[in-house]
Amino acid sequence: MIYLRGASLRNDxxxxxxxxxxxxxxxxxxxxxxxxxxxxxxxxxxxGKSTLLEAMALKARLPPAxxxxxxxxxxxxxxxxxxxxxxxxxxxRTKKGFFLRAxxxxxxxxxxxxxxxxxxxxxxxxxxxxxxxxxxxxxxxAMDDRYGEDLHAMSHGESFLQFFQARFVPKGLYLxxxxxxALSPQRQLAFISxxxxxxxxxxxxxxxxxxxxxxxxxxxARILQFNEDGVKETAFDDLEHVSLIRSFLANxxxxxxxx
Numbered sequence: 001m002i003y004l005r006g007a008s009l010r011n012d013x014x015x016x017x018x019x020x021x022x023x024x025x026x027x028x029x030x031x032x033x034x035x036x037x038x039x040x041x042x043x044x045x046x047x048g049k050s051t052l053l054e055a056m057a058l059k060a061r062l063p064p065a066x067x068x069x070x071x072x073x074x075x076x077x078x079x080x081x082x083x084x085x086x087x088x089x090x091x092x093r094t095k096k097g098f099f100l101r102a103x104x105x106x107x108x109x110x111x112x113x114x115x116x117x118x119x120x121x122x123x124x125x126x127x128x129x130x131x132x133x134x135x136x137x138x139x140x141x142a143m144d145d146r147y148g149e150d151l152h153a154m155s156h157g158e159s160f161l162q163f164f165q166a167r168f169v170p171k172g173l174y175l176x177x178x179x180x181x182a183l184s185p186q187r188q189l190a191f192i193s194x195x196x197x198x199x200x201x202x203x204x205x206x207x208x209x210x211x212x213x214x215x216x217x218x219x220x221a222r223i224l225q226f227n228e229d230g231v232k233e234t235a236f237d238d239l240e241h242v243s244l245i246r247s248f249l250a251n252x253x254x255x256x257x258x259x
Contacts, residue, residue, distance in 0.1 A: 001203035003173045005089040006033040007056055009082075020055070020082045023048040025226040032231060034207060036222040037199045041209040042239060043226030049209040050101075050177050052226075055082040056207070057099035057175045065100035065167055097172030097204070102181035105160055161190060170202040180212035188214040213242045 008031040020026055025048040032052075041049035058070050058079065070076055123136040160182040168174075183191055195218060198204040210216060216223060216236055225234040236242060248255045 001037060001171065001199075001205055002034060003090060003092060003094040003171075003205050004034050004056070004060065004207070005091045006031060007052075007059075008032075008087045008089070010085050010087065018081075020048070020051045020079055021085075023051060024228040025049075025231050026052065026082070029231055032224065034205070034222070036220060037205050038195065038218055038221040039207045040216050040218070040221055040223045041207065041226060042211065042216060042223060042234075042241065047226035048231075049224075049226045051079055051082065053175050053177055053207065053209045054099075055079045055086055056088065058083040059086045059088055060173065060175075061095070062097055062099045062173065062175060063095075064104075065098040065163075066104045070099060094171060094173055096169050097174045098167060099175045099177075100164075100179075101177040102160075102179060105163060105182055158187070161187065161194065164191075164194065168198060168202070168204075170198075170204065172204055174204060174206045176206065176208045178209055178211065180210055180215060185214060188212060191215070192218055211241060213239070213245050216241065 009026075009029055011030065023046070025043065029052075041053060043049045054076055058076055062070065064070055064073070123133045123140070126133050126136070160179065179191060180188055192215065195206060199206065208215065216239065223234050223236060223239065225232050225239065
């Protein structure tokens with residue numbers, strides 16, 4: 001399912017010569033289309049892929065995956081000018097879904113562990129007060145039931161997948177920034193399987209910024225490459241990320257020796 005059909009940037013006084021418009025890939029960008037349920041944004045660090053994703057999340061007013069409203073998130077303030085210059089095209093409009101960065105997930109996992117410990121501590125402190133103790137244990141049980149007994153204690157890959165499935169709702173738009181930071185190669189394959197299921201069975205749309213050749217191999221996905229020449233649709237086999245990995249795996253000893 002496709003909800004977000006495209007994004008365009010107004011070429012007027014709203015745009016400036018400073019960041020983020022100074023990023024080469026964004027400087028002359030006028031319009032970008034999303035015509036497949038899964039779109040990948042790929043490019044080097046600083047190429048603008050994550051910046052565009054963040055600005056779209058702000059403009060779409062997506063729910064945050066980790067609880068902090070996006071318009072209150074200080075880390076997103078630098079992309080506000082880009083968001084203000086942006087116009088989104090919907091078909092149809094959805095308010096479901098979320099925006100998620102890998103670092104937000106790590107912070108959430110840590111905060112969840114702290115909250116669980118605080119609830120257990122209060123339950124122990126008020127052991128003689130059945131009402132308070134029962135309330136705290138019920139709140140902790142509800143949290144554990146949704147995210148697992150200890151999201152922080154799982155491997156990063158396990159906890160990321162558990163978290164994503166716990167927060168997922170059907171018929172939503174999901175903007176995800178570099179999920180591979182939390183996923184081993186095996187877990188990346190599990191995430192591809194999850195993506196396939198929610199797209200085919202739950203009518204989800206995903207736009208993912210990534211460096212991962214494994215994720216980029218998702219069947220029928222559209223890949224948009226960000227570089228100094230702008231934003232261009234690129235076939236999987238033509239990606240520098242893919243050719244580099246293939247060259248390395250073909251002869252790693254020679255590759256390392258020639259560095």
